[in-house]
Amino acid sequence: MTYTNQHTTLTGKINYFINVREGMLINYYKNRPYLITKSLSPENQESPVHFLQPDFISSEYVYRRNHFSFPVITPKNFTLLINGRVNKPLTFHYFDLLKMPAKTIEMVMECAGNKRAKFKPRIYGEQWEDGAITHGRWKGIPLFHLLSFTEVQEEGQEIVFEGFDAGKQKDNKIVPFARSLPLQNALHPDVLVAYQYNDQPLKFKHGFPLRLVVPQWYGMASVKWLKRITVTDSPFHGPFQTIDYVYYFKNKENRNIPVTYMNVNSIIQQPLDQTIRNKGNQLIKGTAWTGRGNITEVVISFDQGKTWRPTLLNKSLAGPYSWVTWQYLWQADKKGEYNIWIRASDSAGRIQPTKPVWNKKGYGYNAISEVHVKIE
């Protein structure tokens, strides 16, 4: 009897405890975004699009794109060597860089493979949906400023950026993650050796202590965990710009083009593909961005592109590399199923195409954005 009582009480207590605890956990996790895992080793995760609504995406929700496992960072990794075709090779220490005159830029960083999952026929590679993108505030030292100390020689043609991470190629050769920029691009005053994101030191997974940031280019140019910067007098042929990050266009010989600037693009963040249970006004909203000039127009269609109406652009983010948010108030008075299309244009005269430009490795997807909605 006593035993049963005790047992009942204990079970009750345990149940009570489990319920309370679960309740707390449910409350805690209920509205908490998670990254969507594509692979864990190397780590590749994207952000759910409806969590990309703030203008400055906090680090924990920023997509993660890695080619290798993470490097081990020790105090000796806090130095950055600049060598090659320079008059004075120099090693800069992280703490010296923090004291130099810095620049802050607001910009979009998007993976070249963002939206790859939408290509038909399907393409091998990480199946990114819409969330391999972030918008934030990076602070760092303009690269040209560091190069003014080392002095670039006349023969200098390209600048190679090497990260501390490395791994095996198909042929078993170990290569670091390294990419180059033509000298004239590298000297652009907004190309930064960055040490902060959204006013915080970079997070380890996003390149701490130092990463390059290259506005307007797809994310592969923004090399993380910077180890060495080398000025070369000949083109660099590393695998991340000869095998990967090249547009191989089908049926067009000799048309392999390096992946550089971002295409004009957009996402719809509200509504998603969903059923809406009350008719009436619906707010449709999202963002748009480009790697050339700025966004001039975002239009919406409910009839597969036969007619388009303007959306309202919010350009409160004034930065030349910022995304814009757009919105449209839709009077959804009739029940039914709808395809909502969104199409952005930029000042360089580019428009999101109706059909994506299929390429073998699946880069630069920017066809019209689309959601399917049912009004009940």
Ligand SMILES: Nc1nc2c(c(=O)[nH]1)N[C@H]1C(S)=C(S)[C@@H](COP(=O)(O)O)O[C@H]1N2
């Ligand atoms: N060292 C290093 N830098 C890198 C990469 C990498 O794998 N290693 N990936 C690149 C790619 S393809 C992208 S899209 C961005 C992703 O940056 P994030 O992981 O901080 O979002 O970093 C770039 N820089």
Ligand SMILES: [Mo]
């Ligand atoms: Mo990327």
